[in-house]
Amino acid sequence: MLRILGRASSINVRKVLWACAEIDVPFEREDWGAGFKPTDVPEFLALNPNAMVPVIQDGDFTLWESNAIIRYLALCYGEAALYPIDARARAGVDQWIDWQASDLNRSWIYPFMSLARHSPSHQDSQALAAGCVEWARHMQILNRQLEATGAYVAGNEFSLADIPIGLSVNRKRPVNTPTELQH
Template sequence: MLRVLGRAASINVRKVLWTCAEIELDFEREDWGAGFKPTDAPEFLALNPNAMVPVIQDGDFTLWESNSIIRYLATRYGQAALYPTQAHARARVDQWIDWQASDLNRAWSYAFMSLVRQSPAHQDAQALRAGCAEWSRYMQILERQLAATGAYVAGDTFTLADIPIGLSVHRWFETPFEHPHLPAVSDYYERLSERPGFRLHGRNGTP
């Protein structure tokens, strides 16, 4: 059985858990990370030298990095609708997965640490205003994409790209600041909420 190492509250662990739900893949999860077994323990570092969750073990195969993990699981156990095999369709899915990691993630970092985590190191008012504005700018990019597709981020069907994007949208709505009106994003959030995997591992998870 697939072994998932990481606390369920982690947004990156939740990517893996939601993917498992979508492909109906059984797993065993162990709590590692903040408040649980330390990721700087030698036995964890032997699996991931970055000391970060999640890590999976699939038989004798070990993998870290959440987006690599969900791609692997979808490729090995999923259906083509989730992660297409056709080059153009797969590239579109990968584009939005990578955008979430490289652009959207960075945009919400300061605001999330300030307003949700209440980090003392992230309480500069000017930096917070700039962070909220930058986050809103990237969410408006997502708004335009969702308005164009009328459904999901990579097109008219749910794909692997909607898992990291959907979790980021949940974080957007759960972070307390004045959000611009984004009707396509709101509709998308409710559309995702019809999926049992998102209700279990996304919307009801800790931001």
């Protein structure tokens, strides 16, 4: 059975949980990370030298990095609708997954740390304003894409790309999928 290491409140763990729910992959989850088992211990560092969640273990195979994990799950357990076989269609999904990890995430991190986490080191009003402008710019890009496709990020059907982007847009909203609630 698939083993997922990471706390369910982590956006990156939630990507994996959502993918498992979409693909109907059974799993066991263990709480690791902030507020739970520490990730800077030798046991965890042997699995992920970055000391970050999530990590999966699928038999004797270990993988870290949430976007790599959801791609792996779709390839191993999913169907082509989530992660197309056609190279061009897959590239379209990949570009939006990568956009989420780089551009979109960078744009919301300062406002999120300032407004949601109340981080003392993220209280510069000019940096906050600049972050909000960047977030709005990226939301306009996403809006135009959704208008062009009619509903989904990478085309006219739900795909793997919708998972990370959906979670970034609804950063504080819980997933609460049936599979997540069981674990």
